[in-house]
Amino acid sequence: MTSKSTASISKTEIFRRTFRRLASPFKQVPALGWLIAGLVVALLELFFGEILANLMGLDKLPALFGSLIIFRKPSLEFPFIFNDLGVIGAVIIYDLLIYAIPFFLVAWLTKGLTNKLSWIIYKRSTWISVLFHIALLYIVLRIWTDISTYRELVTRLTMIAVIVTLSLNVINGYMGEFSTSHPGFMAVGAYVTSVFTIALFTNSNYFGDAKLPASWAPFLFPIALLLGGAVASVSALVVAIPSFRTRGDYLAIISLAFMFIVKSFFENLEVVGGPRGLGGQPDLASFPVIFVWMALGIWIINNFVRSTLGKALNAVRDDELAADAMTVNTRKTKMTAFLFGAFWAGLAGGLLAHVLRYINPGSFALQKLAEVLAMVYFGGLNSVLGSIVGAVSINLLGEALRPLELYKWIVIPVILILVMIYRPTGLIAFREFDMAEIVKPKDMRMMEGDDATS
Amino acid sequence: MPLLEVRHMTHYFGGLRAVHDFNFSIEKGDIRGLIGPNGAGKSTIFNLITGIYRPTEGDVLLHGQSIVGLHPHQIAAKGLGRTFQNLRLWRHMTVLEHVKMARYSKLTYGLVGAFFDTRKRRREEAEAEEVARHLLDLLGVYNVAHELVTNLPYGMQRRVEMARALAIEPQILFLDEPTAGMNPEELAEMMDIIRQVHEQFGLAIFLIEHRMKFVMELCERIQTLVFGEVIAEGTPEEIQNNPKVIEAYLGEEVAF
Ligand SMILES: Nc1ncnc2c1ncn2[C@@H]1O[C@H](COP(=O)(O)OP(=O)(O)O)[C@@H](O)[C@H]1O
Ligand SMILES: [Mg+2]
Numbered sequence: 001m002t003s004k005s006t007a008s009i010s011k012t013e014i015f016r017r018t019f020r021r022l023a024s025p026f027k028q029v030p031a032l033g034w035l036i037a038g039l040v041v042a043l044l045e046l047f048f049g050e051i052l053a054n055l056m057g058l059d060k061l062p063a064l065f066g067s068l069i070i071f072r073k074p075s076l077e078f079p080f081i082f083n084d085l086g087v088i089g090a091v092i093i094y095d096l097l098i099y100a101i102p103f104f105l106v107a108w109l110t111k112g113l114t115n116k117l118s119w120i121i122y123k124r125s126t127w128i129s130v131l132f133h134i135a136l137l138y139i140v141l142r143i144w145t146d147i148s149t150y151r152e153l154v155t156r157l158t159m160i161a162v163i164v165t166l167s168l169n170v171i172n173g174y175m176g177e178f179s180t181s182h183p184g185f186m187a188v189g190a191y192v193t194s195v196f197t198i199a200l201f202t203n204s205n206y207f208g209d210a211k212l213p214a215s216w217a218p219f220l221f222p223i224a225l226l227l228g229g230a231v232a233s234v235s236a237l238v239v240a241i242p243s244f245r246t247r248g249d250y251l252a253i254i255s256l257a258f259m260f261i262v263k264s265f266f267e268n269l270e271v272v273g274g275p276r277g278l279g280g281q282p283d284l285a286s287f288p289v290i291f292v293w294m295a296l297g298i299w300i301i302n303n304f305v306r307s308t309l310g311k312a313l314n315a316v317r318d319d320e321l322a323a324d325a326m327t328v329n330t331r332k333t334k335m336t337a338f339l340f341g342a343f344w345a346g347l348a349g350g351l352l353a354h355v356l357r358y359i360n361p362g363s364f365a366l367q368k369l370a371e372v373l374a375m376v377y378f379g380g381l382n383s384v385l386g387s388i389v390g391a392v393s394i395n396l397l398g399e400a401l402r403p404l405e406l407y408k409w410i411v412i413p414v415i416l417i418l419v420m421i422y423r424p425t426g427l428i429a430f431r432e433f434d435m436a437e438i439v440k441p442k443d444m445r446m447m448e449g450d451d452a453t454s
Numbered sequence: 455m456p457l458l459e460v461r462h463m464t465h466y467f468g469g470l471r472a473v474h475d476f477n478f479s480i481e482k483g484d485i486r487g488l489i490g491p492n493g494a495g496k497s498t499i500f501n502l503i504t505g506i507y508r509p510t511e512g513d514v515l516l517h518g519q520s521i522v523g524l525h526p527h528q529i530a531a532k533g534l535g536r537t538f539q540n541l542r543l544w545r546h547m548t549v550l551e552h553v554k555m556a557r558y559s560k561l562t563y564g565l566v567g568a569f570f571d572t573r574k575r576r577r578e579e580a581e582a583e584e585v586a587r588h589l590l591d592l593l594g595v596y597n598v599a600h601e602l603v604t605n606l607p608y609g610m611q612r613r614v615e616m617a618r619a620l621a622i623e624p625q626i627l628f629l630d631e632p633t634a635g636m637n638p639e640e641l642a643e644m645m646d647i648i649r650q651v652h653e654q655f656g657l658a659i660f661l662i663e664h665r666m667k668f669v670m671e672l673c674e675r676i677q678t679l680v681f682g683e684v685i686a687e688g689t690p691e692e693i694q695n696n697p698k699v700i701e702a703y704l705g706e707e708v709a710f
Contacts (some may be wrong), residue, residue, distance in 0.1 A: 307571075308561060311547070318545050324525065327531045
């Protein structure tokens with residue numbers, strides 16, 4: 001009887017059960033617990049990372065969990081694309097000792113304390129609690145990225161990717177259209193913002209001497225970014241007006257055309273360097289600046305998609321005629337969402353230009369489009385958390401597989417295809433993202449106990 | 455002046471004349487029925503009045519003012535609520551979200567509220583939720599408020615659609631075959647629900663129905679449509695005994 005029922009359990013079910021059993025001790029770890037564990041891990045690496053790496057015979061500290069060390073150029077000899085087994089072993093031991101073991105151990109050991117602490121803050125005000133968690137996340141990331149400039153750069157680019165992914169999810173996920181114009185909006189934002197800052201704050205061949213003291217730049221940079229976003233948004237009208245006038249699937253075609261038109265436009269615009277591109281942007285997109293914009297972006301986009309005005313997008317996607325008959329102004333809804341998405345893409349483009357401090361039209365084309373689409377569809381449609389996960393994982397994966405060079409573009413699509421087969425809407429699709437829920441303590445007994453005593 | 459009046463409405467789909475010279479008027483508190491064989495043009499009449507199609511000829515007047523040419527969402531916001539013959543629900547949305555969505559035209563917080571989660575937005579969303587919950591309660595679907603509609607049995611989906619139509623605070627409710635696909639038990643419940651909302655909100659109701667018993671019991675006046683033309687109009691008794699109606703229904707399995 002028992003053996004028969006066990007036999008009928010599928011492999012995925014066994015996998016799921018094992019996972020659940022492994023995860024169960026961590027069910028009651030609150031978000032605060034994970035952040036504290038992250039803090040401990042970051043400090044551990046700061047103080048002992050170098051020593052351990054040397055002990056293990058690694059010439060430097062693994063920048064991204066050792067992924068760059070594990071892989072090397074593909075070869076036909078064993079172990080093919082992998083580095084020597086000794087080196088891999090060293091990396092794995094490093095990851096276990098610095099990351100995995102302390103991380104889970106601390107999260108588990110402190111869960112009583114962290115639950116109590118998060119309840120104390122949560123009780124006071126949800127707002128304070130959310131801000132406290134964000135601040136802690138910032139500190140952890142800051143310590144972790146301070147160790148290596150490469151790591152810092154990857155993190156900054158990833159945070160920008162989060163904004164781009166979310167903004168495309170609004171259109172392709174929440175609204176259910178298929179837009180491919182995002183690289184175009186990013187290009188518009190990148191160029192507008194760059195011209196603004198280069199012309200005002202630097203001495204350049206193109207725009208002459210600086211017009212304002214460089215010390216003003218950090219304060220005017222938000223305006224430059226908002227302007228970039230706004231111009232991207234206005235340029236989105238070129239796509240939105242013809243696409244949303246009639247029902248039908250013209251958006252995919254028109255938006256793709258838009259992306260190529262924007263590329264050729266900047267290629268032919270000699271005042272911004274034409275195909276050679278535009279460089280020399282002042283160094284304004286620092287880690288904290290990008291972090292703040294990302295947090296703002298997540299907050300505003302999440303507010304929007306959770307409001308009834310934003311959920312109208314879902315109604316339009318699932319049945320436009322019914323939405324119309326239920327008083328939803330469908331055309332306005334679609335236009336708003338499209339321009340809103342374009343705004344954030346433009347703003348992200350502006351940030352990107354000031355991280356790379358060089359842009360050219362060619363970098364806002366098909367490859368960028370493939371990346372952004374991959375992040376949206378991998379992470380999950382109609383989900384803020386999905387977009388965050390998608391942007392982070394595809395970015396890290398892209399970096400990790402960098403040594404594979406061209407083969408990277410085989411591995412990533414294969415992973416995407418697998419996701420499409422097994423989870424057609426992405427990893428974490430159709431889920432609401434509620435910060436207030438996330439920062440709650442996870443041990444409910446403690447909350448009840450508190451109520452009883454008060 | 456009638457609440458809603460339709461004058462000489464005619465509609466062509468290409469060469470097909472789906473509706474011909476349709477006239478209709480309804481007052482507050484009336485329940486009107488529209489019957490007729492499949493393909494007679496009944497749903498088309500609803501779609502014409504609610505703005506989904508624009509009539510080729512004729513006029514639709516609400517409180518004496520023409521609403522022809524307005525967008526469906528504008529017409530709906532003026533108080534024309536409806537359900538659909540083949541349910542049109544939003545498959546990724548919960549029951550509560552459905553009913554809240556129909557409050558769209560009542561929300562004034564705008565994009566600022568939507569983006570920045572202002573106090574006004576919280577207040578208006580809370581109000582919308584209260585209205586929605588009240589309607590869910592009335593229609594007996596309160597306990598599934600957070601379910602996706604696709605997880606509900608058919609009869610419940612019909613009620614959700616009705617709650618959604620009521621959330622726009624209609625003056626006239628258009629019900630397109632509200633009992634289609636229902637078993638006798640669900641049918642009796644639906645009849646109670648219609649009576650109840652009619653009483654409670656003092657609505658005018660315009661009802662398309664296939665099951666004779668249902669229309670006969672609910673409606674004060676009935677029109678019979680065949681090939682887009684009204685062939686008979688009157689009280690349930692008059693319709694029931696009208697030879698033209700009986701002829702039109704010959705061959706159809708309809709129990710009077
Ligand atoms: N959008 C449309 N385009 C073309 N013909 C249509 C359309 N909608 C309905 N029709 C046709 O109009 C006629 C009336 O349809 P309908 O109003 O749905 O009938 P009923 O609701 O009485 O069953 C049918 O012949 C149908 O095929
Ligand atoms: Mg019909």
